Amino acid sequence: MPRLDRDPDSPQGPLVQGFAAGGFSVDGSVYPAVLLTPEWAQAWRAPAVADLAESDLAPVLALNPAPEFILLGTGPTIRFPARALIRSLEARGVGVEVMDSRAAARTWGLLRAEERWIAAALMPLA
Template identity: 35%
Template sequence: MQLTEVTFRDAVPVDGYGPGFFRVGGQVLYGAVIVTTERAAVWAGLEDAEALLRLADEIDVLFVGMGSEIAYLPSDLRQQLEAAGLGVEVMNSPSACRTYNVLVSEGRRVALAALPV
């Protein structure tokens, strides 16, 4: 089997995660996070729709990690995000991190909002 190393040119990858934290671009962040190709920051969680809506001009798709298990995104939050023109994909946080990394390595306009596992 041939392995190909993934390069993240000018993007911030998710390096890892664990109980209550994410390691993003070599930096450990505790709690929920928002990660874009340019930056990573602690996020207040699902109640902080404004932080997600500010991404609308920067990205096409937002991956939302709901923690260790997949769960529904609150419908009012989904409606706000979609009304702002964002594509929204909801999954568990490990899957959201992997999907974000793959698409950001391809140069896609994506972001990650993830609750800790």
């Protein structure tokens, strides 16, 4: 699925409108796993949480300026990535908020309504 760029009339950027067909409904498209920035939504080949590396988050880390933090949705339950990954991201000035993917999708909408410069990485719901 190609990248979905932000509607220039929407200051919030792409929004998760719900959950459909086992994925995230974002502005009319459904993604099994998705990366979100204030500017675009993109399908994501999410690794297992234990295997998550900084390179898997490279598209959102390339934002300029860097996001305040990344909402990391770890699927149907909360699972924490390697501590080394969190330390590496924090050393770059990017925080990580870990929660289940449904909670992360809801939090994305709330924080983007405040126009916070954040990113999200949402792993599959199943």
